[in-house]
Amino acid sequence: MNILVCISNVPDTTSKINFTDSDSKFDKNGVQFIINPNDEFGLTKAVWMKDSNNASVTVLTVGDSSAEAILRKCLAIGADKAIRIDCEAKDAYSVAKEIVYHCESVKYDLIICGRESIDYNGGLVPGLLAGYLNYNFITNCVSLEVESEKAKCAREISGGTEYSECDLPLVIGAQKGLVEESDLIIPNMRGIMMARQKPLDVNKAQNLNSRAIDKKFFKPEEKSEVKLVKSDELDKLIDLLENEAKVI
Amino acid sequence: MSVLVYSESENGKLKKSSFETASYGKALAEKLGSKLICVSFNCSDSELLNKYGADKIIHVESSSLKEFTAKTYSHALSQVIENEDVSVVILSSSADAKYLGAYLAGITDSSYVSNVVELPESLNPFIVRRSCFTNKAFSSTEINGGLKIISISSNSYGIEENNGDGIIENLDLNEVSTTFKVSNVEKQSGKVTIADADIVVSAGRGLKGPENWHMIEELADVLGAATACSKPVSDMGWRPHSEHVGQTGKPVASNLYIAIGISGAIQHLAGINSSKVKVVINSDPEAPFFKAADYGVVGDAFDVIPELIKKLKAR
Numbered sequence: 128m129n130i131l132v133c134i135s136n137v138p139d140t141t142s143k144i145n146f147t148d149s150d151s152k153f154d155k156n157g158v159q160f161i162i163n164p165n166d167e168f169g170l171t172k173a174v175w176m177k178d179s180n181n182a183s184v185t186v187l188t189v190g191d192s193s194a195e196a197i198l199r200k201c202l203a204i205g206a207d208k209a210i211r212i213d214c215e216a217k218d219a220y221s222v223a224k225e226i227v228y229h230c231e232s233v234k235y236d237l238i239i240c241g242r243e244s245i246d247y248n249g250g251l252v253p254g255l256l257a258g259y260l261n262y263n264f265i266t267n268c269v270s271l272e273v274e275s276e277k278a279k280c281a282r283e284i285s286g287g288t289e290y291s292e293c294d295l296p297l298v299i300g301a302q303k304g305l306v307e308e309s310d311l312i313i314p315n316m317r318g319i320m321m322a323r324q325k326p327l328d329v330n331k332a333q334n335l336n337s338r339a340i341d342k343k344f345f346k347p348e349e350k351s352e353v354k355l356v357k358s359d360e361l362d363k364l365i366d367l368l369e370n371e372a373k374v375i
Numbered sequence: 376m377s378v379l380v381y382s383e384s385e386n387g388k389l390k391k392s393s394f395e396t397a398s399y400g401k402a403l404a405e406k407l408g409s410k411l412i413c414v415s416f417n418c419s420d421s422e423l424l425n426k427y428g429a430d431k432i433i434h435v436e437s438s439s440l441k442e443f444t445a446k447t448y449s450h451a452l453s454q455v456i457e458n459e460d461v462s463v464v465i466l467s468s469s470a471d472a473k474y475l476g477a478y479l480a481g482i483t484d485s486s487y488v489s490n491v492v493e494l495p496e497s498l499n500p501f502i503v504r505r506s507c508f509t510n511k512a513f514s515s516t517e518i519n520g521g522l523k524i525i526s527i528s529s530n531s532y533g534i535e536e537n538n539g540d541g542i543i544e545n546l547d548l549n550e551v552s553t554t555f556k557v558s559n560v561e562k563q564s565g566k567v568t569i570a571d572a573d574i575v576v577s578a579g580r581g582l583k584g585p586e587n588w589h590m591i592e593e594l595a596d597v598l599g600a601a602t603a604c605s606k607p608v609s610d611m612g613w614r615p616h617s618e619h620v621g622q623t624g625k626p627v628a629s630n631l632y633i634a635i636g637i638s639g640a641i642q643h644l645a646g647i648n649s650s651k652v653k654v655v656i657n658s659d660p661e662a663p664f665f666k667a668a669d670y671g672v673v674g675d676a677f678d679v680i681p682e683l684i685k686k687l688k689a690r
Binding site for chain 1: 444445446449469470471473474475476477478479480481482483484486487488489490502504506507508509510511512513514515516517518519520553554555556557558559560561562563566568569570571573574598610616617619622623624630631641642645648651652654655665666667668669670671672673674675678679682683686687690
């Protein structure tokens, strides 16, 4: 079984968000980049499937050479092979199309993405891939079992869980629950050493025009100071919520 | 050219989000000088969309759409798009709408932008404002390409009534074959979900243990609110993952968010930032949440919450 895990290189969750070039670009200065958390849940699941499904796991990112550090980390976690498509990741459409192009030459039974990246939060790439490739698709995926070309999966829905079945090939959007936070694999020294021997291919990009262009970024307006209410004057809090904020 | 709104329904009735998407769609259609078409699947009260300015309501009744799947719903929408000369498709930000939106963008090769928070600031070029970096920033995004799909953040536009005299048209669909089958849906009944809630009551480690959640549930009950929790609480298994809100959990865009015993880590604040009014109750006056909140109470949750419940009940 052939699995592709699509990895997004994102700013660490504690990063300060700043912009440069007259607020048209994200300021990478001093920012630590990590594997997108939702992708990492998916990668962990894929590494487990090496044992349970005799799978081979390829990780792929669309990005410049600065993204190679996280690909090496993915190899240390347990992926067999890494691919970097050499171009700047501009928007979900162009990224998805680069991956689609790759998937036209190499067939995968299962493509795992995170349900969304924590930087642009679009949640578009997995659905676009499934739509363009005409594969089955499930996002917000919290459970997946594959047996003889058939998948049983579960999706978190508003207020519950939906269980479904389908044939492969399948694209999933992974999230917490597919594996737990405590299941995430921290690379050990052996893994890190082995990662250096594993292939990391750099593929030429198609360089398509993007369809969503960030013209200018804004930060939310500064908040006014919090209004404090004494803990023995809760009537005042209720009054403020009822008559000032008008939310209850 | 028309603006097409996908009007979501549940158990045959329109969802509240459908009124917001229709309101947004009407305002956009007027800006564009075009018509608003609303489409719903297996929905018995779609005529209500007239109240929000629909010029045409397309009613699709099909057994193949009994269960929601991204593929069958997207193919149904793509047939409507083909029939109606649509320039923009409007979706809500519900889990289902975002699920089908990206797939629909793939099969129709269109340009999709999610998390849109306002009407377009310019029509030519088409520029919308969307939230990004988990609400720590916004981007003015230019959308290129023919057909555009946008999903709007819940509660970002609001509901506007508008007289419409939309004629209801029935449409028969060509069914699409798929191996994807929904086998079972488990849903808690009678409980307000985080996505649909106007008020969310959320608690963190300050509650000391899962056994103390009864007062959070009681407070939520009194307010008609959904319950939520911080990441450590769901990681420790005190509460289910589905309640975890924050950067790696669920986003919250309610009118009122009450945080009890949650210090306010940057990742948590990012996830709840688009809530309109935030209240913090925490015994530590230095907790970062006080910088993000509109109203705050410095006090022990075990004293404040029972008292607050009592006073709310007495109202």
